[in-house]
Amino acid sequence: METDVEQELLCVAAELEEVEDQIRVLLDRQQQLHEKQSDLKALLEAFRASENYANDNLPVGVEDWSGSFEWDSRADDIKLNIFGISKYRANQREIVNAVMSGRDVLVIMAAGGGKSLCYQLPAVLREGVALVVSPLLSLIQDQVMALTAIGIHACMLTSTTSKENERSVYKTLEKGEGNLKILYVTPEKISKSKRFMSKLEKCNHAGRLSLISIDEAHCCSQWGHDFRPDYKNLGILKTQFPKVPLIALTATATQKVQLDLMEMLHIPKCVKFLSTINRPNLFYKVSGKSSVGKVVIDEIAEFIQSSYPNKESGIVYCFSRKECEQVAKELRERGILADYYHADMHDGARERVHTRWSSNKLQVIVGTVAFGMGINKPDVRFVIHHSLSKSMETYYQESGRAGRDGLPSDCVLYYRPADVSRQSSMVFYENSGLQNLYDIVRYCQSRRSCRRNAFFHHFGEPLKDCNGMCDNCANGNEAKEIDCTYHAKVIVSLLQEMQGNDQRTTILQLVDKVKAKIKELGASGQKTPELRKEDLEQVIVQLIVDHVLREEFQHTAYATNAYVTLGPLWRQVLQGSRAVSLEMPGDRAGGSIRTRSSQPSSFAPGLETKLDELRRVISSSSSSSSAQGEIFPHAVLSAQQIRAISTQKPTSSEELEKLIGKLKAGRYGGRILGLVRGYAGGEGTLGKRPREEHSPVFIGSSEDECVGN
Numbered sequence: 001m002e003t004d005v006e007q008e009l010l011c012v013a014a015e016l017e018e019v020e021d022q023i024r025v026l027l028d029r030q031q032q033l034h035e036k037q038s039d040l041k042a043l044l045e046a047f048r049a050s051e052n053y054a055n056d057n058l059p060v061g062v063e064d065w066s067g068s069f070e071w072d073s074r075a076d077d078i079k080l081n082i083f084g085i086s087k088y089r090a091n092q093r094e095i096v097n098a099v100m101s102g103r104d105v106l107v108i109m110a111a112g113g114g115k116s117l118c119y120q121l122p123a124v125l126r127e128g129v130a131l132v133v134s135p136l137l138s139l140i141q142d143q144v145m146a147l148t149a150i151g152i153h154a155c156m157l158t159s160t161t162s163k164e165n166e167r168s169v170y171k172t173l174e175k176g177e178g179n180l181k182i183l184y185v186t187p188e189k190i191s192k193s194k195r196f197m198s199k200l201e202k203c204n205h206a207g208r209l210s211l212i213s214i215d216e217a218h219c220c221s222q223w224g225h226d227f228r229p230d231y232k233n234l235g236i237l238k239t240q241f242p243k244v245p246l247i248a249l250t251a252t253a254t255q256k257v258q259l260d261l262m263e264m265l266h267i268p269k270c271v272k273f274l275s276t277i278n279r280p281n282l283f284y285k286v287s288g289k290s291s292v293g294k295v296v297i298d299e300i301a302e303f304i305q306s307s308y309p310n311k312e313s314g315i316v317y318c319f320s321r322k323e324c325e326q327v328a329k330e331l332r333e334r335g336i337l338a339d340y341y342h343a344d345m346h347d348g349a350r351e352r353v354h355t356r357w358s359s360n361k362l363q364v365i366v367g368t369v370a371f372g373m374g375i376n377k378p379d380v381r382f383v384i385h386h387s388l389s390k391s392m393e394t395y396y397q398e399s400g401r402a403g404r405d406g407l408p409s410d411c412v413l414y415y416r417p418a419d420v421s422r423q424s425s426m427v428f429y430e431n432s433g434l435q436n437l438y439d440i441v442r443y444c445q446s447r448r449s450c451r452r453n454a455f456f457h458h459f460g461e462p463l464k465d466c467n468g469m470c471d472n473c474a475n476g477n478e479a480k481e482i483d484c485t486y487h488a489k490v491i492v493s494l495l496q497e498m499q500g501n502d503q504r505t506t507i508l509q510l511v512d513k514v515k516a517k518i519k520e521l522g523a524s525g526q527k528t529p530e531l532r533k534e535d536l537e538q539v540i541v542q543l544i545v546d547h548v549l550r551e552e553f554q555h556t557a558y559a560t561n562a563y564v565t566l567g568p569l570w571r572q573v574l575q576g577s578r579a580v581s582l583e584m585p586g587d588r589a590g591g592s593i594r595t596r597s598s599q600p601s602s603f604a605p606g607l608e609t610k611l612d613e614l615r616r617v618i619s620s621s622s623s624s625s626s627a628q629g630e631i632f633p634h635a636v637l638s639a640q641q642i643r644a645i646s647t648q649k650p651t652s653s654e655e656l657e658k659l660i661g662k663l664k665a666g667r668y669g670g671r672i673l674g675l676v677r678g679y680a681g682g683e684g685t686l687g688k689r690p691r692e693e694h695s696p697v698f699i700g701s702s703e704d705e706c707v708g709n
């Protein structure tokens, strides 16, 4: 009798503990929801304030930014004949109109959606100089080169600008000499250079400051994924120049970040344009990453060489500077033209690598996160992550460097659970750092859910069809689920035992212990699927993101180490009330899942090839002859324009102008038409080109954007 009562007491105690665990999880959730509730309330107030403003201050109908405006024909002319763009993408025209009407504007538009045109076109249309704040030197150089190439006078003030150039820019600002249209600066200029601000003041006083643009505006917010301290002082611009329209642009801003931006930049009454984050032309894929470094490089090299035999451009992102150098070297040893780019290099060396890549002399840049934000190379065909990103936002941004011209491109992330603790020991002290990391880890661990939907879900957007443009949608039916409840129990009981003995363990050490334990228990006749080392790593990581386990960090003099310990829900697993399963690719060979573009694309010589060669020739002759700096091949003719010329085969300058605008037709028309003539009648006298395997997919527009179509 007494033992029965004791038994029952033990059961009640165990159940109580379980209930307490659940309460802890619920309290956590309650706290999160309270925070979200207050953010949303604040957001709603801000929206209402801006709506009231719009209603109170503007005549009815003016908020229709798609109507007719007096600058329409000039805008159309410059868009086509200077920028070489035949049709606006979604929201571009409306944004240009809002800026031209003098309003402050907040633009959230997908990476590669075409944000630059939204401020560059008004900058050309309006009198005076536009100020553009941009966070990175490489991005600024890219933009200045591209604008110079199409004859728009742009310059920059950065850490690399010579004193002489700086003086000349200051003179232009002060006296209005020359025809400077766009001035790019890094945010430090605004926050640190009083001299610059006083010149700007004079420029504005003379009515010559046409607009202010804050590119990559998410850097203002510490809730954003790439907060830059100098960005937080940019509020001064609206205070100093209240009458100058300010346009803030970013590809990624959650509602919280949007609210923050409006507050920090002092634009509570701005017009907001939100576009979808969807990039329908990007194929997302997660590949299993071998624990052997050389094998990973072999796979990456094989992927690049078989999918892109014509040396189309790509980026490989790595975790550390050292890793970048190593990976670049090993890719070179495998015959790929690759070089590295990271923050430890001199500005000059970084610029050289960037320029070689932009002019297609280098196929692959192997970079850290220091490379990429806003890089305007439209024909990047693949972005490979050698290591895990630290959040969904960061991954969306970095992978979004691919396919900005709207043509099909690959985004591949090489995932190995052991990489999780490398990242977690870097981000655990950041605001929601671990939570953000675990979101991308869930993305990687999944073998069934649509990758694209994971982005929609993350950015709070309604789901859209993926059209088979991710590995899980393409291969999801082949994926299988393996029951790992038994393994999870062993893991939890081992950890319980170790904690009782005051022992610590890393994920990798734990895997070895689990393997040994399962072998030892094997004799007891338990029927369990045999898991490889990598699978066990994956089970442990799954348990971490599901709160059964948690990571704990300890600093040493040289590093921060991540250990794994019991989390709030461990008892549920131990008592068998929580099943644990793992999604596996159908073939179990994580590294070799079929991809959309893993078939080698045959590339016979044809008109497209000839046009590609032509643009390279023009680009390299420009780099030796042009006083205005290099003109990159993509600035001579974009991939879309090459496609349009190849399909339409224009026979006169007028026809060509409709496809690429007057400026380019005037400069290169004779040579382009000369090539097209060789292909008149469809067959071509220079060799027949097989049909391209990819049909173009375009970004963010309801209309067909293919120039001339």
Ligand SMILES: Nc1ncnc2c1ncn2[C@@H]1O[C@H](COP(=O)(O)OP(=O)(O)OP(=O)(O)O)[C@@H](O)[C@H]1O
Residues within 6 Å of the ligand: 085, 086, 087, 088, 089, 092, 109, 110, 111, 112, 113, 114, 115, 116, 117, 250, 251, 373, 374, 375, 376, 377, 378, 400, 401, 404, 405, 705
């Ligand atoms: N309406 C259009 N039609 C065709 N191409 C366009 C159009 N608008 C922009 N582009 C091209 O799309 C590419 C990406 O544009 P842009 O650099 O402005 O993107 P973004 O939105 O600033 O992206 P990111 O967030 O990555 O900086 C560029 O090559 C640009 O010339």
Ligand SMILES: [Mg+2]
Residues within 6 Å of the ligand: 115, 116, 215, 374
């Ligand atoms: Mg941009």
